Amino acid sequence: MDKDFEDNAIGGFGFDKLELLRVAEDVARDKGIDKEEVVDAMEQAIQKAARTRFGLENDVRAEIDRKSGEIKLARYLEVVEVIENDTTQISTAEAKRLNPDADVGDFLTEPLPPIDFGRIAAQTAKQVIVQKVREAERSRQYNEYKDRVGEIVNGIVKRIEFGNITVDLGRAEAVLRREEIIPRESYRPGDRLRGYIYDVREEVRGPQIFMSRTHPQFMAGLFTQEVPEIYDGIIELRSVARDPGSRAKIAVISNDSGIDPVGACVGMRGSRVQAVVGELQGEKIDIIQWSEDPATFVVNGLAPAEVSRVVLDEDSGQIEIVVPDDQLSLAIGRRGQNVRLASQLTGWDIVILTEEEESERRQEEFRVRTQLFIDALGVDDVLSHLLVTEGFTSIEEIAYVPVEDLLGIAGLDADLVAELRNRAEQYIADRELQAEETRKELGVSDDIAEIEGLSALMLVELGKTDIKTLDDLGDLSSDELISAEDGILREFSLTEEEANSIIMAARAHWFDDASDVNSGPDAAKA
Numbered sequence: 309m310d311k312d313f314e315d316n317a318i319g320g321f322g323f324d325k326l327e328l329l330r331v332a333e334d335v336a337r338d339k340g341i342d343k344e345e346v347v348d349a350m351e352q353a354i355q356k357a358a359r360t361r362f363g364l365e366n367d368v369r370a371e372i373d374r375k376s377g378e379i380k381l382a383r384y385l386e387v388v389e390v391i392e393n394d395t396t397q398i399s400t401a402e403a404k405r406l407n408p409d410a411d412v413g414d415f416l417t418e419p420l421p422p423i424d425f426g427r428i429a430a431q432t433a434k435q436v437i438v439q440k441v442r443e444a445e446r447s448r449q450y451n452e453y454k455d456r457v458g459e460i461v462n463g464i465v466k467r468i469e470f471g472n473i474t475v476d477l478g479r480a481e482a483v484l485r486r487e488e489i490i491p492r493e494s495y496r497p498g499d500r501l502r503g504y505i506y507d508v509r510e511e512v513r514g515p516q517i518f519m520s521r522t523h524p525q526f527m528a529g530l531f532t533q534e535v536p537e538i539y540d541g542i543i544e545l546r547s548v549a550r551d552p553g554s555r556a557k558i559a560v561i562s563n564d565s566g567i568d569p570v571g572a573c574v575g576m577r578g579s580r581v582q583a584v585v586g587e588l589q590g591e592k593i594d595i596i597q598w599s600e601d602p603a604t605f606v607v608n609g610l611a612p613a614e615v616s617r618v619v620l621d622e623d624s625g626q627i628e629i630v631v632p633d634d635q636l637s638l639a640i641g642r643r644g645q646n647v648r649l650a651s652q653l654t655g656w657d658i659v660i661l662t663e664e665e666e667s668e669r670r671q672e673e674f675r676v677r678t679q680l681f682i683d684a685l686g687v688d689d690v691l692s693h694l695l696v697t698e699g700f701t702s703i704e705e706i707a708y709v710p711v712e713d714l715l716g717i718a719g720l721d722a723d724l725v726a727e728l729r730n731r732a733e734q735y736i737a738d739r740e741l742q743a744e745e746t747r748k749e750l751g752v753s754d755d756i757a758e759i760e761g762l763s764a765l766m767l768v769e770l771g772k773t774d775i776k777t778l779d780d781l782g783d784l785s786s787d788e789l790i791s792a793e794d795g796i797l798r799e800f801s802l803t804e805e806e807a808n809s810i811i812m813a814a815r816a817h818w819f820d821d822a823s824d825v826n827s828g829p830d831a832a833k834a
Contacts, residue, residue, distance in 0.1 A: 329377045347372055354379060362420060365395045381420040387412055449480040450515035454508045460529040461519070465499045475501065480517060488520035490589050491553040502587065504529055522552035527593075530584045531558065535573050543569045546598045549652035551645055553589055557609060557653045559598040570595045596653065602627065606658060609650035613639035616663055624792050626657040630666045677701055684735045685728060694719065707732035740764045752776050759813045761806055766797055781814035 332350060336343040354370040358381050362368050367384040385398040387410050403410035410416060463475035463482060471486035473495055484503055495501060503519035504526035520526060528548050537543040543562050550556040562569040573595045574581050581593055594612075599605040603618040606627050613635050619628040631639045639660050640647050651658045661669070674696055681692040684703050698717050700706060706714075706728055714725040743764035747757065750771030755778050757767055773796050775781055786807035789797050797807075 329372075329374070347374065354381075358420070363395070365393075367396045368420065379422065381422065383418040383420055385416045385418065387414045387416065446515055449517075450508065450510050453480060453505065453515065453517050454510075457505050457508055458525065458529075459505050460502055460526065460533070461505060462500065462502050463519075465495045465497050465501060467497060468495065473501075475503065475519060477517070480515070482517035482519045484519045484521070488518075488522050490521050490591070493521070493553075493589055521588075522550065524548035524550050524556075527556055527558065527584065527588065527591075530587055531573060531580075534580045534583050535575070537562075537567060537569075537572045542567060543572055544598075547653050547655075549649040550591070551649060553591055555592045555594070555641075555645055555649060556588075557594045557596055557649045559596045559605070559609070559653055561598040570597055594649075602654070602656060606650065606654050606656055609653045610639055610646065610658075613646065615639075617666070624657070625655075626659060626792075628659045628661060628666075630661050630663055633662045633664055636660065636662050681706075685731045687728075703732050703735055707736055743768050747771055750776070753778065756781055756814065759810055761802075761810050761813075763800070766800055769796055769799075778814045778817055782811060782818065784811060786811060 329347070332346040333343050336346045351370045351372055354372075355368060358370055359366060359368045362383070367386075369382055369384055371380045371382075372378070373380070384396070385403075386396060387400055387403040388397045389400055389412055391397045391399055398416060400410070400412060403414070403416055406416060461477055461482070463477045466474045466476040466481065468474075471489075473484040473489070475482045475484055482503070482505070484501075488503075489495075501521075503521050504523045505517060506520050506523050506525070507516075507518040509516045509518075525548065527550060528545050531545060532538045535543065538545055538560075542564050543560055546559045546561055548556065548558045558573070560569040560573055562572070572580075575583075581595065585591060585593060596605075596608045596611065599608060602622075603620055606629065607615045607618060610629065613631060615629055615631055615635075617630040619630070621627065629639065638646070641649075647658050647660055677696045677700075678689065678692045680703070681687060681695050681700075682689060685692075685706070687695075694717065695706070711725060711729070714720055714728065715722065720728075740763070744767075747764060747767040750768065752767050752771040753776060756762065756770070756776070757764075759781075762770075770776070770781065775784070775796065784796075786804050787795070789795050789807045789811070790802050790804065792798055802810075
C-alpha cells in the first residue's frame with residue numbers, strides 16, 4: 309500500500325472529494341487491480357467506521373459517487389410483515405406511510421449526516437482498505453499465474469532466506485526453493501535469473517508461485533526457445549531426463565523427413581545446445597534420436613556406449629542390454645549416471661550385462677533346464693540337450709504343445725514323442741498331488757483352493773507366506789501377488805488382470821455377507 313494512499317485517503321477523508329477517486333485510481337494502477345475494487349474497499353471502510361458511530365446494530369451503508377467522489381451515508385430498513393429486529397426492519401404499515409409503493413422485501417433508506425472521522429475510525433478504515441486491496445491483489449496474482457504453469461519466466465532475486473530465493477516477477481513474487489536450484493549455483497539480491505513455473509497454489513497467506521531450475525521441463529523449455537523448429541512443431545521433444553548441473557539426455561523426433569532433429573538441436577557449431585548448456589551451468593547434454601521401437605530407443609539412450617544385443621521383456625517392463633566387456637563402465641557411467649538417465653528417458657528398467665556375464669548366465673540356464681528334463685522325464689543328457697536347444701523351457705511345454713511341434717524335431721519319432729508326453733503329464737500330476745498334500749499341511753483353506761486360476765503350486769506359495777483364508781487373500785493387492793521383486797506368486801507369470809480376478813474372487817463373500825445383513829429380519833423391521 310503506497311504511503312500517499314495511507315496518509316491521505318485513509319487518514320482523514322477531509323480533502324477534495326475528487327482526490328479520493330484519484331488516489332483510488334493510482335492505487336489500482338500500482339497494484340494491478342481494478343479501480344472498482346479499490347473504491348469498493350473504500351466504501352466498506354467508510355461503512356464500518358459509520359456503523360461504529362451510529363451503532364453496530366444498524367444497517368448503515370456507504371456509497372461513493374464514481375464521478376464526483378461524494379460520500380453518501382444511509383440507514384437501510386427492510387420492509388417485513390412481522391418485525392423481529394426493529395433496528396433493521398420496518399413494518400409494512402409504517403413503510404407504506406412513508407412510501408405508498410413500499411412492499412414486503414423492499415428496503416427504505418434513511419439518509420444520514422456526514423461524519424467527521426476521528427483517529428480510531430480512520431485507523432479502522434485504514435485496516436479494512438489495506439485488507440481488501442491486499443485480497444484483490446492476491447486474487448489478481450493467482451488468476452494471472454494459475455494458467456502459466458509450464459512457462460519459463462524471468463525475475464530478479466529479491467531476498468534469500470535459508471537457501472530459498474524469493475524472486476520478483478514484476479507483478480508477483482515467486483519462490484525458488486533450495487532443492488530447485490542447480491548445484492553450485494549462487495545468487496545475490498538484484499541478480500537476474502530464469503526459472504520454470506511448476507506449481508501455483510492459492511493459500512491463506514496468498515498465492516504461492518513455485519519456480520524450478522532443476523525440473524526436466526525447464527530444459528525442454530530452453531530448447532523450445534533456442535530451436536525454432538521445436539517452437540514451430542516440426543521437431544518434437546518427446547522426453548527429458550536430468551541430473552541437474554551434471555548431465556542430461558533429451559529425446560527428439562522430426563515430423564519432416566528432410567530435417568535432422570539432433571542436428572537442428574545442436575545448431576551450427578553447437579551454438580543452440582551451448583546456449584542451453586550455458587544457462588544450466590555447464591550441464592552436459594546428450595541429444596538422442598527418439599524411436600518407436602523400444603530396443604532401438606534404449607540403445608540410442610545409452611549412447612555413447614556400444615551395445616551388442618538387446619533382450620526385451622514387455623511383461624516386466626525390463627530390458628537387458630549386453631555390451632562388450634570394455635564398454636561396461638561407459639554404459640553404466642559414473643556412479644550409474646548414464647544407465648539411470650537412459651532408464652528415466654526411455655521408461656524402461658535397464659539391466660546391463662557384459663558378453664561374458666551373459667554367456668555364463670545362458671550356460672547356467674542351459675544346465676538347469678537340461679537337468680530338469682533329465683530328472684523329471686528320465687531321459688539321457690543327449691535328448692535333454694536336444695529339447696533345450698529346440699527352445700523348450702518347462703515340463704508343461706512338453707506335455708501340452710501340439711504333437712507336431714515335437715515331431716518336427718530331428719531324431720524324435722511318434723513313439724518317443726508319445727512316451728515323452730506321457731512322462732511329462734505323469735510328472736505334472738504327481739507334482740500337483742504332492743502340492744495338494746502340502747497345501748493341506750500348511751492349513752490353506754479349501755475355499756481358496758476352489759478359486760479359479762490358482763494352481764496347487766500357487767496355493768503352497770500362499771501357505772508359506774501365511775495366506776490361508778479368503779480374508780487373508782482378499783486383503784492383498786495385485787502388486788503383493790505379482791510384483792517382480794517380492795510378489796508371492798511372481799514365479800508363475802500371472803498378469804495384473806489375472807491377479808485382480810483372483811483377489812476379487814476371494815473378496816466375493818464380503819459382499820454376500822453384507823447382502824445377507826441388509827436383507828435379514830432386522831432390515832425388514834427397519
